Amino acid sequence: MTSITNYPTIITTLPDHTQLPESDGTFVKNFQEHPQSILLTDSITSVLQERHPEGRYCIGQDCGIYWRLTDPPERGAEAPDWFYVPNVPATLNGIVRRSYVLWQELIPPLIVLEFVSGDGSEERDRTPIMQDSQENVKPGKFWIYENVIRPAFYGIYEVNRAQVEVYHLMEGEYQLVVANDRGHYPITPLGVELGIWQGRYQNLELPWLRWWNSEGNLLLTGEERAELEQQRAERAEEKLEQLRSQLRSAGIEPEV
Incomplete structure (x- = not known):
């Protein structure tokens, strides 16, 4: 197992995010995955802003x-479809991150989410690192998250099966989280729940991965909140017009 506990002593000798590749040159997203990432970020932003009024967090x-x-450097990286890191600055020295470098940042993500595009075996691969040939055989994604990157929560979302598995790091190992009565998975440090929502988003009717608050209320996107406010305003106007009509019927001219 590769340890990162010695990073603080060698931090000045290792490359930072400006010196490492930000892409491995492969196509990794389908037409659903990009909207899914936006949906997760948009709907949880208000929660994160409340928890981090100073803006010290980042989302990848x-x-x-x-x-x-x-060698090459990108073999030493994982690229989760979505992750959140608390208590780090939004930028580094005024520069937007090209990547998240553990030996530079030191703080692991709180939650990492992977969107399955195959059969899910890659996301569940527990193959450990091979000390005798570590450059030739890459360890499994699950093993890397559990043993090195170590996010407190790891979610595996399968749109084709309309399901998500959530793991919680406890005593150094991932334990499968049991869904609550609503079928959601509590992410307690954030005060939110993760689950599947069937509906239409960006012109796609799918089982989307979404957030709820601890009371079970769906966290809305900015567009959904605006639409809800418009509906409320229209209902209020309808009620006001009904009241005006009743007053006119009684021979009373309502004030404008």
Whole structure:
């Protein structure tokens, strides 16, 4: 197992996010995955802003998390479809991150989410690192998250099966989280729940991965909140017009 506990002593000798590749040159997203990432970010932004009024957090969407130095460098990175890191600055020295470099940042993500595009075996691969040939055989994604990157929560979302698996890091190992009575998975440090919502988003009717608050209320996107407010305003106007009509019927001219 590769340890990162010695990073603080060698931090000045290792490359930072400006010196590492931000892409491995492969196509990794289908037409659903990009809207899914936007949906997750948009709907939880108000929660994160309340928890981090100073703005110290970052969200990665298909961005590399570098956990070891390899040749080529991108072999030492994982690129989760979505992840959130608390208590880090939004930028580094005024520069937007090209990637998230563990030996530079030191703080692991709180939650990492992977969107399955195949049969899910890649996201569940527990193959450990091979010390005798670590440059030739890459360890499994699940093993890397559990043993090196170590986000407190790891979610595997399968749109084709309309399901999500959530794991919680407890005593150094991932334990499968049991869904609550609403069929959601509590992410307790954030005060939210993760689950599947069947509906239409960006012209796609699918089982989407979404957030709810701890009371079971769906966290809305900015567009959904605006639409809800418009509907409320229209209903209020309808009620006001009904009241005006009743007053006119009684021979009373309502004030404008």
